[in-house]
Amino acid sequence: MWDSSKTFNISSDFDMDGEKRGGRLTEDTVLIPDNQTTLDFTIHVPRGKTLTIRSNGTLQFAQGTGIFVQDAQLEKFVIKNAHTGINAVKGSVLVVDCVIENSVTSGIEAVLAANQTLRLRNCSIRNNNQHGVVAKGSTGTYTVDTDNFTNTKFVSSGDTRGLHIYGRSSGQSDYVRVTGNTFTVQQQCLKIEYIRQMWIEDNTFTSTTDTAVHIAQWTLDTLTIRNNTFRDSSKALSVNLHNVAPNDALVIIDNRFLDHTAGPVVQLEFSNYKATSYVRGNVFQNNTGNDASVLYVINDVGTSTEAVAVVDNYFDNPSAAYDVKVKIPYTEGHAMYAVRNWWGGASSSHVRSRIFDYASDSTTATVQFEPYRLTKETDSLSQTENGFVRDNGIIGGIVEEDTVLVKKQTSYVVEDDIVVPAGVSLIIEAGVSLLFRRGGITVEGTMRLLGKEDDEIVLQPHSSGSFRGIRFQEHWSGSASMPAYR
Structure with missing residues (x-):
């Protein structure tokens, strides 16, 4: 002094x-x-x-x-x-x-x-x-x-x-x-709190033990994070925004998130936030971490799944359990958009395995990921399909239309929580075997299990351990039937 x-x-x-x-x-x-x-x-x-x-x-x-x-x-x-x-x-x-x-x-x-x-x-x-x-x-x-x-x-x-x-x-x-x-x-590297207009562009960030960039704001006019390189950090970016902001207020575009060792690599947390923000044209590559997710979106308003649009990004993080994870209250008819992205593989089952949403936990929101990129070099896109029944006997996710699972020579492998929404039925015929890698069955609509005494339906874990079983939602108003036999 x-x-x-x-x-x-x-x-x-x-x-x-x-x-x-x-x-x-x-x-x-x-x-x-x-x-x-x-x-x-x-x-x-x-x-x-x-x-x-x-x-x-x-x-x-x-x-x-x-x-x-x-x-x-x-x-x-x-x-x-x-x-x-x-x-x-x-x-x-x-x-x-x-x-x-x-x-x-x-x-x-x-x-x-x-x-x-x-x-x-x-x-x-x-x-x-x-x-x-x-x-x-x-x-x-x-x-x-x-x-x-x-x-x-x-x-x-x-x-x-x-x-x-x-x-x-x-x-x-x-x-x-x-x-x-x-x-x-x-x-x-950088912490900004309670500033209404921010431009963070063309920087390189490396933080060995902490989140490289942290931003918190109550009322936002503009936050542009563009063309930065985040590399070799524990975590890359944390953004906490509260209250309504204008559309396009938050834009995260053309950045590179590389080689991070903890997760989530990017965390976007919103409270009472109903505007649309964009995560576009970014590269997320070779990120690992014990938190499992690369991009984690949190919002306390269930109808605000549109708060973030994740489009035209490149995800290639085989050592991370998920590329996108959402924690947004489920609201029927609302989905977070994550389209035209490359997810490190071209099959629908692979893409679904990279996303944690309603299909993995029926209390959280749906992520709409189709159409997605079929290759990382071109703009060729997938065709939208019924995503419950997938390639090679893999099933899981939301049952989008009335569906019957018939007996076949091998078991169905369940990759994601099976969700039967209100107004939709799932019928499982006698002799069907379901092996659950994770999750279970959540029923809001109609489910019928048609097993027979000499041709049972088998639901069991894919390997050692347990699976979640069948759960009927609190306000369930559908129907369920299972034969009684000795």
């Missing part, structure tokens, strides 16, 4: 031989240090004064000192081993072609009010102890009017967040633009 008892007036002869260096500026100042300039005390730049630091010099700090600033422009500068590299309070800061490294707390800390800006261009923010850069809103105001971070490297091997931007309100039209940067940190 700046100590007023150790204040020295600084003018253009700031670094005159024999003088202590540091203190409060009394006029606009241009500082041109040599290669070994050391600060004895914190530089304090009060409101209305401007400090411009130029040349390729290195400014070193005595322990506990730094720059306490309200308006500043830094060009071609190295700041290292400070308590806080730059501390900006209610003022605008432009940092160009600079290196800020090894700060005790953060490389840059900024508290901004309306119409104030923090801009970084072509900088390197390295190995600062708490944050690379943190920008917050001042009390009683909405936080950052404009934040612009371009072509900057955020690097840390320690317990550090790269860039954290925090707004205190949702009533202003503030915006943040993060473009062309490289983040390589252990914890979160």
Whole structure:
């Protein structure tokens, strides 16, 4: 912290031989240090004064000192081993072609009010102890009017967040633009909270132990996440949005999500959110993880399955149990759209196995995945089919029309929870054998089991273990019949 008892007036002869260096500026100042300039005390730049630091010099700090600033422009500068590299309070800061490294707390800390800006261009923010850069809103105001971070490297091997931007309100039209940067940190690369307009484009994110990018907002105008590379992180992206936003407010387009080791790789969580957002043209490849899912969509409004349209994406994640998983309350007649995607294989059974939805858990929403891409290189699409009975005796999912399972030489293999909706019947004839890989049978409509004493119907797990059995929904109003025999 700046100590007023150790204040020295600084003018253009700031670094005159024999003088202590540091203190409060009394006029606009241009500082041109040599290669070994050391600060004895914190530089304090009060409101209305401007400090411009130029040349390729290195400014070193005595322990506990730094720059306490309200308006500043830094060009071609190295700041290292400070308590806080730059501390900006209610003022605008432009940092160009600079290196800020090894700060005790953060490389840059900024508290901004309306119409104030923090801009970084072509900088390197390295190995600062708490944050690379943190920008917050001042009390009683909405936080950052404009934040612009371009072509900057955020690097840390320690317990550090790269860039954290925090707004205190949702009533202003503030915006943040993060473009062309490289983040390589252990914890979160980028965290943005309560900013209404955001553009995150052309960046590279790597976070070895945490979610690379986390965004939370109550009221959203625009969030565009475009043409970024997320690679070798624990998880890639988490977006939490609350309340209604305009259609197209959230667009996740043309990004690459590669080689993540935990899941979900991308989590989109909505609350009271009924607008349409788009996940389009992205590549999800070689992602693994113990959470099972690559893209996880959560919404507390069952009729808002249309909140996300997942279209024209490339999924190829054989070590993940699912590519898309939804946790949206089931509502009849509503489905989340996930069409024209490549799922790593061309068969309907393979595609269904990559999706966790109503067919796997009848309490959650349906995912409409047809038509889907038959190859990853072309635009050829599948033909929509009745997806309950599939290739090679595989069955599962929603029984979309009245269906009869007849006896055959081999067993039917059930890949997904069998769901019999209201108004639809499923008849299983004598001698039929069902082997359940997972799930069971959920009945809302009509089911008839026509086994005979000498030709039984067999329902059992595919291998060792158990399956869920037959479940009749709470408000079931259909019918079920099974013969009685001894």
